[in-house]
Amino acid sequence: MQFFGGSEISPSPPTLTVSGNNAHMMYVFNRNGVCLLYREWNRPLHTLNAQQDHKLMFGLLFSLKSLTAKMDPTSAERGNLGVPQLPGQGCSFHSFRTNTYKLSFMESPSGIKIILITHPKTGDLRESLKHIYNLYVEYVMKNPLYTPGTPIRSDLFNTTLDQYVRSIA
Amino acid sequence: MAPTGPRSGDAIFASVERVNAELFTLTYGATVRQLLTDLEEVEEVNKQLDQMGYNIGIRLIDEFLAKSNVSRCVDFKETADVIAKVGFKMFLGINATVTNWDADGTCCNIILEDNPLVDFVELPDTCQGLYYCNILSGVIRGALEMVSMKTEVTWLRDMLRGDDAYELQVKLLKQVPEEYPYKDDE
Secondary structure (H helix, E strand, O other), rough: OOOOOOOOOOOOOOOOOOOOEEEEEEEEEEEOOOOEEEEOOOOOOOOOOOOHHHHHHHHHHHHHHHHHHHHOOOOOOOOOOOOOOOOOOOOOOOEEEOOEEEEEEOOOOOOEEEEEOOOOOOOOOOOHHHHHHHHHHHHHHHHOOOOOOOOOOOHHHHHHHHHHHOOOO | OOOOOOOOOHHHHHHHHOOHHHHHHHHHHHHHHHHHHHHHOOOHHHHHHHHHHHHHHHHHHHHHHHHHOOOOOHHHHHHHHHHHHHHHHHOOOOOOEEEEOOOOEEEEEEEOOOOOHHHOOOOOOHHOOOOOOHHHHHHHHHHHHOEEEEEOOOOEEEHHHOOOEEEEEEEEEEEEOOOOOOOOOO
């Protein structure tokens, strides 16, 4: 069942790092829905298998983005719900919070989506997500051995990421 | 804390790690020279340079977006301005200007004031059809494709061929909206 054409379907299985980390999980998707990275630090409950989990997460964010843009009360013209969005029409949402977790989201114009799930008292993580995007550029994009569009398998990136996430208050 | 705004090309150019300009020029020259030896046909070399530029562009776009902090451009006019003012300045230190917009706003020319790639370069008679800086057109095409714009980039004027400036034409072919990538039956 291949939906997105990559040869590797899911990223390498998550390894549990040192506990005491504030973040629960992190996902990185590209514009085609391929999950480039999934890191898990603190996730007691697993409900779905990895594939479905990624698909669900991507679908959720795609729909949320579309919905938030279409429901924007400040803008005059919007297409109807369901019409694909042209670039430049977005109004971007950046987080949602429930009573048990907070999900922070950042999407670059090139389609790279970074999602960080943390405990609910976390503040605004937009700057942190930008920093993570910078890390992605440095360790992944600039790596000549990495093929864009495939899951990231870089230990250096994982270590730096873990260190950085641990330092987010 | 609220997100910070976009940074100017000069500011970023000053803050990134830079490499010696001559090293860059000579390395590029050696690459083109080797391509000419390997491929022999000038047209093939042009195509290969464009393809190399494309591969660079699809990665460069993320670095550009991360460092310059620009948000999504509203239309193609803004895109062209950002490429000329921030993009060229940030990566190559070139000042570029955008001119000659057509009626629809889908086609414009970018004039480069100087061009570090062509320092010390002269084209011999055997390579008159060569677009020496074709890698730049590939880079722009690749980068714009990753932000959903299909474009065609060609060289209008090239000083190595006897004109008086470097001028690129960037034409927007179509904007590709984002689609849900999974099939609904799954």
